[in-house]
Amino acid sequence: MRLAEKVVPFYFGAPDKLLFGCYHEPTLERCRKCAVVVCQPMGHEYINSHRALRQLAARLCDAGFPVLRFDYYGCGDSSGSREDGTILQWLEDISTAISEVRSRTAVVQVCLIGLRLGGTLAMNAAAERADLESMVLWDPVLSGKGYLHGLLRLQKEMLRFRPKPSTTQQPQGYLDVLGFPLSRFLRAELEKIDLLPIAGSLAKNVLVIQSDQTAGEANLKERLSQTEARLEYQRFDAPQIWRPTSDGSLLVPSQILHSIVSWTNRVHP
Amino acid sequence: MREEAVLFGETKSLVGILTDPPMRNGNRAKPAVILLNPGIVHRVAPGRIYVRMARALAAMGFVVLRFDFSGIGDSAVRYDNLPFDKSAVKETQDAMRFLEAARGVSRFILLGGCSGARISLQTACCDPRVVCAFLINLQMTEDVDQNSITRSAAFYYWNFALFNLKSWCKLITGKADYRNILRALGFQARTQFASGGKMSAESIQLAANLRMLAERGASVTFLYAESDPRLNDLREAVGRELKQLRALGNVRVQIIPRSDHTFSSLHDQEKLLKEICELIDAVTPATAGAPLDQRHDQLPQSVQQTLPQHGGK
Numbered sequence: 001m002r003l004a005e006k007v008v009p010f011y012f013g014a015p016d017k018l019l020f021g022c023y024h025e026p027t028l029e030r031c032r033k034c035a036v037v038v039c040q041p042m043g044h045e046y047i048n049s050h051r052a053l054r055q056l057a058a059r060l061c062d063a064g065f066p067v068l069r070f071d072y073y074g075c076g077d078s079s080g081s082r083e084d085g086t087i088l089q090w091l092e093d094i095s096t097a098i099s100e101v102r103s104r105t106a107v108v109q110v111c112l113i114g115l116r117l118g119g120t121l122a123m124n125a126a127a128e129r130a131d132l133e134s135m136v137l138w139d140p141v142l143s144g145k146g147y148l149h150g151l152l153r154l155q156k157e158m159l160r161f162r163p164k165p166s167t168t169q170q171p172q173g174y175l176d177v178l179g180f181p182l183s184r185f186l187r188a189e190l191e192k193i194d195l196l197p198i199a200g201s202l203a204k205n206v207l208v209i210q211s212d213q214t215a216g217e218a219n220l221k222e223r224l225s226q227t228e229a230r231l232e233y234q235r236f237d238a239p240q241i242w243r244p245t246s247d248g249s250l251l252v253p254s255q256i257l258h259s260i261v262s263w264t265n266r267v268h269p
Numbered sequence: 270m271r272e273e274a275v276l277f278g279e280t281k282s283l284v285g286i287l288t289d290p291p292m293r294n295g296n297r298a299k300p301a302v303i304l305l306n307p308g309i310v311h312r313v314a315p316g317r318i319y320v321r322m323a324r325a326l327a328a329m330g331f332v333v334l335r336f337d338f339s340g341i342g343d344s345a346v347r348y349d350n351l352p353f354d355k356s357a358v359k360e361t362q363d364a365m366r367f368l369e370a371a372r373g374v375s376r377f378i379l380l381g382g383c384s385g386a387r388i389s390l391q392t393a394c395c396d397p398r399v400v401c402a403f404l405i406n407l408q409m410t411e412d413v414d415q416n417s418i419t420r421s422a423a424f425y426y427w428n429f430a431l432f433n434l435k436s437w438c439k440l441i442t443g444k445a446d447y448r449n450i451l452r453a454l455g456f457q458a459r460t461q462f463a464s465g466g467k468m469s470a471e472s473i474q475l476a477a478n479l480r481m482l483a484e485r486g487a488s489v490t491f492l493y494a495e496s497d498p499r500l501n502d503l504r505e506a507v508g509r510e511l512k513q514l515r516a517l518g519n520v521r522v523q524i525i526p527r528s529d530h531t532f533s534s535l536h537d538q539e540k541l542l543k544e545i546c547e548l549i550d551a552v553t554p555a556t557a558g559a560p561l562d563q564r565h566d567q568l569p570q571s572v573q574q575t576l577p578q579h580g581g582k
Contacts, residue, residue: 007343009274009284020274022284022343050311054343076313077286077320079272158533179316179533248383248531250309 011078012070013096017089020077021070021097022054023104024061032064034109034133034268035101039094039118039125042085043151043180045242046075049115051250052241052257056113059261065111065268068101083174083181087121087189094125109133111264112203116242117141120193127200134205134267135229136260139240142216144193151177158244178244196223205230205267209256211238234259270327275334277367282345283360285336286312286320287371288327300400300553301374302326303364304335305357305381305388307405307531311342314382315531316538322380325546332372334364338388357388358395365398376400378549383408383530393487394478401552402482403545405492406530409471409502472506476514479507483517488552490521492544494528494537523548 006025013019026032038053040046057067072090074080098110111134114122119140126132141147155177174181182190196219206229210217224231238253245251271289276282304319306312312335313320323333337344338357347356361379368374378401379389386404393399439445482489493500503522507514514520523544528537 007282007284007345009276009286009343011272011274020286044315047310047313047315050313050342051309076317077272077274081321082317174535176535179318179531179535179538181535248308248310 012100013093016079017073018079019070019073019093019096021068021100022057023101024057024067024069026061026064026066030064031066031105032268033107034065034111034264035105035107036060036065036067036111036113036264037094037097037101038067038069039112039114039122040069040071040076041116041118041242042072042075043182044178044244045116046071048244048250049242052252053115055252056257056260059257060264063261063265065264066101066105066107068097068104070097070100083183086186087124087193090121091125091128094121095129098125098129109268111135111268113260114138114140117147120195123195123198123202126202127198130201132203134207134264135203136207136209136263138209138256138260139212139214139242140195140208140220141193142195142214142220144190146214146216147193148187148190151182154178154243195220198223201228203229205232207232207234207260207263209234209236209260211236211253211256212240232263234263270324272323275336275367275371277336278339278344278360278363280345283336283339283363284312284343285334285364286323288323288333288335289372290327290330290332292330299331299374300376300378301332301334301368301372302378302380302549303361303368304333305361305379305385306338306341307382307385309341312337315533316535318532318538318541321538321542322545325542326549329546329550331378331549332368332374334368336360336364353384354388354391357384358392361388361392362396365396378403378553380405380545382406390478390489393482393489397485397487399487401488401490401549403490403492403548405541406494406497406499407491407503408499409475409506469506476507476510479510479514479520480517483514483519486519488519488521490523490548490552492523492525492541492548494530494532495524495526496528497530499530500524521548 008023008025010021010023011018012021038057040053041049053069057069060067070093071078072085072093074082074085094112101110102108110132112122112126112132113136114120115138119137122135123137123140126135158178174183175187196216206224208220208224208231210233221233236253236256238256239251241251241253270291273287275285275287277285304312304323307314319335323335326333338360339345339347351359365377368377375398377399379392379399380403381389382405386407389402389404390407393402479489491503493503511520511522515522525537525540525544528540532538532541
């Protein structure tokens with residue numbers, strides 16, 4: 001499939017906290033009245049899922065949606081160091097990205113798509129704003145404690161076939177999670193994450209994509225069904241693309257991408 | 270320091286980030302540094318190491334470009350069916366042309382990890398504008414199926430676990446993964462037997478290329494993580510030749526102790542960053558000045574505190 005897309009890389013936001021973004025611009029005759037903002041995950045999950053989310057953006061753009069993918073402060077190509085990231089800052093970054101895509105496209109309706117921690121942040125941002133048209137939560141992190149536990153287990157697994165770093169080599173004040181520093185502050189913020197009690201309306205339409213067996217999944221479904229949102233829930237037997245693979249390949253779950261694009265098409269005809 | 274998002278290449282579809290030193294036109298005599306994708310990972314690289322590298326090198330006065338080859342990261346796919354090794358060399362040359370036009374630089378340092386190392390070497394061989402190449406964990410042969418995992422395991426057992434008391438305790442007390450150990454050791458024996466100590470065609474070519482580059486005056490630095498099995502490949506491929514090549518003065522081999530292929534711990538990344546800053550400083554005499562450790566703004570740690578300016582709106 002040959003996708004006719006125009007990708008514009010650029011920096012935006014406050015001069016002291018500039019964010020890197022890639023704007024996927026659809027052709028004028030196909031442009032829809034809803035823009036999409038992609039909320040990426042964090043750390044190694046961001047690196048591993050970049051390819052899939054870029055593909056998703058290309059497919060949505062081909063369907064006529066203006067799409068903005070962006071890096072949070074201290075992540076990817078954005079300004080700031082890896083140690084600077086906080087949940088509060090990243091929520092602000094999502095707001096900045098929404099404002100940016102609105103001013104670029106002159107489109108008011110916005111759909112947030114978030115993977116893993118990006119889904120969690122998208123849900124928090126949506127609850128604060130209450131002006132979003134639609135939202136896709138792709139394997140969102142439901143419990144911060146469970147998420148941290150998983151990261152630490154993976155870190156241990158990764159150390160299996162390599163010389164173990166001595167305790168003097170451990171960075172001061174940071175936890176090493178697959179080459180990304182996790183500050184005490186961010187760790188404390190992550191530990192507090194619990195998606196279930198989030199109050200307020202999220203978006204008019206919500207799609208939940210689940211490919212990971214997560215505790216609390218049923219609760220999330222119940223919680224979302226209590227909101228005014230039209231909820232669709234889809235389960236896939238697909239690989240967890242955010243996890244490192246044994247051969248270093250980056251996975252693109254075509255079935256999930258196809259499903260997200262068709263749902264977005266249906267919700268925003 | 271200033272960071273700018275750029276589009277370049279034949280169809281202006283290659284996405285990159287250009288990092289300028291604080292004094293943008295301060296020293297045109299310095300070569301520009303181009304960072305090439307490590308495998309299929311986009312230009313940020315594992316652990317965001319390319320971003321840190323670009324900022325550290327810019328703080329030392331270099332113009333740095335990190336970009337994505339077509340079909341990787343944010344860059345668009347090519348439709349001309351050119352094989353990756355050819356298109357990647359062509360696109361690296363596009364990057365050089367772009368920097369020549371945009372920043373007036375005419376000499377280049379290429380740096381890449383994994384397949385980026387291979388492309389760095391190939392470009393250096395065919396383009397005299399390349400004065401220096403840093404090849405991080407250069408892969409000599411393609412791994413198939415489960416080979417990369419088995420190779421890593423075999424390399425770990427032979428080079429580290431064998432000398433580790435804890436590993437022996439595990440073996441004796443029945444806590445070791447015996448099946449995995451046998452599989453890894455069998456793999457090691459098979460590959461050593463298969464090579465028969467003969468130089469492969471790739472090895473002969475590599476040695477010839479290194480000789481050619483050394484004669485041209487271009488410097489080549491191999492950087493290997495100590496626990497990367499590809500280090501063995503280099504030893505096997507050009508081990509005998511390496512001594513002679515090193516004597517020519519322009520070929521170096523540096524080993525980052527206790528690191529792995531993707532430098533997946535913070536400590537490894539810090540060591541790699543420091544090593545690269547020092548090596549680039551040493552091989553680019555035009556940059557010579559005060560010793561690196563006296564220029565506190567050039568040290569990797571302090572780069573994190575340097576707030577870059579951005580452009581490309």
